[in-house]
Amino acid sequence: MSTQFKICSCNKTMPLDADSAAALKQSLGTTTLTVSDALCRREAGVFLDAIKGSEDVVVACTQERALFSELAQQSVAPLRFVNIREAAGWSRQSNLALPKMAALLAAAALPDPEPVPTVSYRSGGNLLIIGGAQAALAWAKRLATQLDVNVLITEGVSGSERLTERGFPVFSGAKIAISGHLGAFNVEWQQANPIDLESCTRCNACVEVCPENAIDFSYQIDLNKCSNHLDCVKACGAIGAIDFNRKEIARNSAFDLILDLSVKPLLSMSQPPQGYFAPGKDLDAQFDAVLRLTQMVGEFEKPKFFTYKEKLCAHSRSAKTGCNACIDVCSTAAISSKGDKVLVDPNLCAGCGACTTVCPTGAMSYAYLRPADQGLRLKTLLSTYAKAGGKAPALLFHSKQGGAELLLQTGQNAAKKGRGLPAHVIPVDLHHTASLGIDLWMAAIAFGASNIAVLMTDEEAQEYRQAVQNQMEVAQTILTGLGYAGQHFHLIQAETVAQLDQALFGMQQAQTPAVAALFNVAAEKRGTLDFALEHLYKHAPVKAEEIALPRGKGAMYGEVRINKDACTLCMSCVGACPSSALMDNANAPQLRFIERNCVQCGLCEQTCPENAIQLLPRLLLTDVAREARVLNEAQAFHCIKCQTPFATAKMMETMLLKLAGHGAFSGNLDRLKMCSDCRVIDMMQTKELSRPH
Structure with missing residues (x-):
């Protein structure tokens, strides 16, 4: 089925005209492409005509995605969007960007990949707020009408916020441990304060009798003031909420959501689990976290981002540890070791894909997109770019969050004397920038990419930056060893338009194979690498027989x-x-x-x-x-009875030497020189001879 392409010059701010349309049609091999100047306004009828049929429609505008989607609500035509404005048309090099536009349009027209399995969450809105009394209780009172609120007051509480009527459960404790995820958190803590808020009736009897004023209206004893004279225990009487010698101090409970108001978050991983929010003391961050958690009630799904093949895993054998790459790089604690295999909790997995990037065997593979689907996308981008006359393409991988926002700002900045993106730099959005590694990078070089750049902003954890940098060092070592000139791989760390601009315009064209590869990316990581390396070696300027790879960087060979x-x-x-x-x-x-x-x-x-x-x-x-x-x-050692070879001469020599002085073996060394069958026969014969007759 053919695809209709609807392109707009955005009020003639991009150099698109009849000649451009003709060039794009030729590059894309289509006749159903039109260029408008105001597709979302006075020429909306062109779009409405396009969606009357069942053909796929690609709209080269993401600015008005919501409007076009609304107009197409009653349509059966599959609708796709692609941004050619900030990515190509809004640039000081826009007159050279037509090949990039063609590449982006061709990739947008690809069929949707097969759906991936999903992971489910169920949240009933059972919220635990952890922190000092003042902040925790204030938020608890605001949220009590929307969620099932519980409060865990930590040590060092302030008395400025009073506990009044029991509108929600309030606990106190220390040594807090959190595990789990959205809808299935388990929290353990220790009841450290003598007053157990679960039992306290807030009658104020203890407050009245304490001579040191060590008890305030948070109903917790300030142990720095307390002289432990036990007047409060007597006043509490039969209620029994105060116990200075409490033995059972362990507490635990299950919650769906957690708002951690601790100064230092209780979960230290760079990507905490779904349903856990730790905004710290910043009030704006607290409001943002509260808004998000109030929307996390119900049933939710996310993709299962990975596929794990245990047979390929090189983690451990017979309790000996080999590869720990996936465990070390995971920033969510989703991957753990159990015996000779690794376990991945799909509910904790955030989809960064770094485990698949560093896995040397392909036991971990990324499923969102699958390697074959991602490979088809890269091959389509690069082959269409070349067909449209483009030279020396650079792929810029970026996240769909911070990275995409920075690219939008870069394109928009072209209207204020900025440069926008270079014409040869093709942006490729990823769920996470660590999800692609050496296999697809090398495949892209084989397909004709001159440079591979990965843009990381402040949203990526340090583990990911290091993992990507290590992979780039290995990949660059291989290409340099094959004689391909220049620096092909670039890890760009930028948070501003100026930083990204400097990095992209400073990136020099690197050498590519004289002929672009035609292979398709395989499902298996090492299969793809074999295809790519074979092509790169075939067309290499230097026919190196071997290339030394850097140590400690995760070399796969x-x-x-x-x-x-x-x-x-x-x-x-x-x-x-x-x-x-x-x-x-x-x-x-x-x-x-x-x-x-x-x-x-x-x-x-x-x-x-x-x-x-x-x-x-x-x-x-x-x-x-x-x-x-x-x-x-080695030379084989033969059984001294039947002459069957069953060990090496050297192994036997070593074993006999070690056991000659051992009391249990010194008298039976000849038996060790027998194969297993003869050894059993000799033992039975000896036993028979020793019986009394």
């Missing part, structure tokens, strides 16, 4: 070196290897290795009992990388 003097060929490393890079030989005592399969996870190194293994990050580009080569081999 490398060599395993064996100390043959220490290795006994016990094959522990073979059992630990998650990627079949290390193998034994069923017919001979050999340790074999396929380098292209190695993910440098370190499990073999951690498992080796002789410390005979060393990892060396590198990319081997010849066919040898795909061939099994022998790392170590």
